[in-house]
Amino acid sequence: MMAHGSVEALERRQKRSSLAVLLLVCVVLGVFWMTVGIRLGDAPITRSTELRCFEVAQHMVETGDRVVPMRAGIPWINKPPLGYWAIAAAASLRGQLDLVTLRLPSLLAAVALLAVTGLWARAATGPRTALVAMVLLGITPKLQGLARTGSAEVLLALAATAALAAYGSRSMPSTWRRVTFVVAFALAILAKATMAVLLVALPITIDLIVSRRLLSAVSLRNLALVAVSVLPGVAWYRAVMVRVPGAFDQLVGAATLPLGVKTDAAQSAHWATHYGLPHEQLVNLAVIAFPTSLLLPLLVRRAVTTRLWRHVSELRFAAIVCLTVVPALMLLPQKRPHYLLPVLPALSLLTAEASVAFSRDHGRTPEALRRLLAVATGVIGMVATAAAMIWVGPVLGKYMLAFCVVLTSGTLMTACAVMALLKRDDRVFGAACVVGWTLMMALNWGHVDLWRRAHQTGTTAQLNGFDAERWAVTTERFPGLFHSFELDEKWAVQHISNTNLKELSAR
Numbered sequence: 125m126m127a128h129g130s131v132e133a134l135e136r137r138q139k140r141s142s143l144a145v146l147l148l149v150c151v152v153l154g155v156f157w158m159t160v161g162i163r164l165g166d167a168p169i170t171r172s173t174e175l176r177c178f179e180v181a182q183h184m185v186e187t188g189d190r191v192v193p194m195r196a197g198i199p200w201i202n203k204p205p206l207g208y209w210a211i212a213a214a215a216s217l218r219g220q221l222d223l224v225t226l227r228l229p230s231l232l233a234a235v236a237l238l239a240v241t242g243l244w245a246r247a248a249t250g251p252r253t254a255l256v257a258m259v260l261l262g263i264t265p266k267l268q269g270l271a272r273t274g275s276a277e278v279l280l281a282l283a284a285t286a287a288l289a290a291y292g293s294r295s296m297p298s299t300w301r302r303v304t305f306v307v308a309f310a311l312a313i314l315a316k317a318t319m320a321v322l323l324v325a326l327p328i329t330i331d332l333i334v335s336r337r338l339l340s341a342v343s344l345r346n347l348a349l350v351a352v353s354v355l356p357g358v359a360w361y362r363a364v365m366v367r368v369p370g371a372f373d374q375l376v377g378a379a380t381l382p383l384g385v386k387t388d389a390a391q392s393a394h395w396a397t398h399y400g401l402p403h404e405q406l407v408n409l410a411v412i413a414f415p416t417s418l419l420l421p422l423l424v425r426r427a428v429t430t431r432l433w434r435h436v437s438e439l440r441f442a443a444i445v446c447l448t449v450v451p452a453l454m455l456l457p458q459k460r461p462h463y464l465l466p467v468l469p470a471l472s473l474l475t476a477e478a479s480v481a482f483s484r485d486h487g488r489t490p491e492a493l494r495r496l497l498a499v500a501t502g503v504i505g506m507v508a509t510a511a512a513m514i515w516v517g518p519v520l521g522k523y524m525l526a527f528c529v530v531l532t533s534g535t536l537m538t539a540c541a542v543m544a545l546l547k548r549d550d551r552v553f554g555a556a557c558v559v560g561w562t563l564m565m566a567l568n569w570g571h572v573d574l575w576r577r578a579h580q581t582g583t584t585a586q587l588n589g590f591d592a593e594r595w596a597v598t599t600e601r602f603p604g605l606f607h608s609f610e611l612d613e614k615w616a617v618q619h620i621s622n623t624n625l626k627e628l629s630a631r
Contacts, residue, residue, distance in 0.1 A: 207276025
């Protein structure tokens with residue numbers, strides 16, 4: 125009887141734990157949605173990618189032609205159509221094409237990317253690691269910024285991550301694994317074909333070679349699955365080549381441009397090359413993975429001690445993803461920071477596992493090191509609080525809010541983080557850091573980024589609460605806060621907002 129009662133009690137505790145984790149996951153997704161989606165349609169367009177996606181999606185909505193992307197009456201086929209299709213579908217559902225519609229697919233894809241990363245991490249090591257991985261990925265400013273951008277980058281990252289997770293998972297039923305992989309890989313090809321092959325096919329091939337399963341994997345069933353995956357992309361390319369004269373040369377030029385080959389079609393179209401040196405991509409990785417990149421020493425230590433997670437196949441495959449895709453992108457002549465976005469889920473998974481493992485052994489951390497980290501945390505927290513107070517107070521003119529809310533919350537989060545670090549309570553320390561960071565990001569996306577883009581487009585005077593004299597004084601007194609606020613003459617001329625989308629449509 126006692127044994128039976130103990131089993132029932134254990135089952136109840138496990139059920140409560142699962143419900144608590146599920147609740148926390150929903151909180152993470154909800155906070156990400158509210159933080160990144162705040163004032164989603166208020167910031168004007170300052171990126172050529174968004175302008176291109178808007179114009180192509182607008183043509184699709186107006187004409188109903190979803191096959192050939194058109195921009196200013198010219199076929200724009202150097203990019204696959206998934207991003208345009210998603211924006212056009214959102215416009216059809218909302219009944220209008222505005223800045224919210226333009227950016228909504230990216231935001232939804234980012235939320236789904238967090239969920240897929242959590243599922244991948246849960247299948248690999250458990251719910252705690254899954255929650256940490258979702259948080260690490262969700263607080264990444266680069267993902268948040270691309271989630272507020274109308275483009276196909278987050279869609280590509282979502283599709284590639286889903287395909288990799290389906291391949292690497294050992295707990296998912298085989299039928300679901302195959303279906304998920306086929307659908308995800310097909311979407312990745314429709315998002316960006318060349319990058320999809322590099323992001324998905326390369327790490328899977330390396331994994332099969334390392335595990336000595338390459339020959340056994342070459343079966344009629346697997347070849348049929350790959351054929352079904354690439355079929356939608358092949359069908360689109362075939363349709364474009366039939367309808368657009370000279371399409372083959374343009375498609376070849378677009379596919380070989382990242383490899384450093386500039387064909388006549390690419391030169392005549394004046395496509396941007398963005399070529400750079402290999403080491404630049406390492407710098408880009410450290411930047412776009414911030415603040416997760418601060419934990420890279422823990423990740424390296426864990427990789428060495430576990431011999432690259434040799435006993436956990438899911439984590440070992442995630443490591444192979446990072447160790448193959450990053451060097452491949454380094455060797456690729458074309459260097460763009462957002463190319464590394466699909467690597468972040470695997471990197472977040474591995475860093476989360478390393479952080480959880482380190483937390484279990486936190487008693488071994490020297491006291492001197494913890495005191496040093498506490499001092500650094502306190503300095504960073506107070507500097508961030510001071511910067512937020514300057515923005516809310518002198519810049520926006522809301523001094524009462526700056527002192528009553530910003531100062532109080534910033535000081536409280538910093539104090540909680542420092543005290544938790546000194547008391548060896550890693551959970552409270554992590555929670556305080558995440559909450560403080562999220563508040564800073566909410567202020568950034570809800571106010572700072574909006575004012576920055578407005579200043580770059582020369583429309584700051586249209587913002588509520590703008591005071592020309594106060595703006596001039598604060599920009600002169602605090603130049604460090606406004607280093608990215610330079611006026612961009614290009615976008616000052618081509619400014620697009622919800623108020624003049626009709627004018628752009630008429631043009």
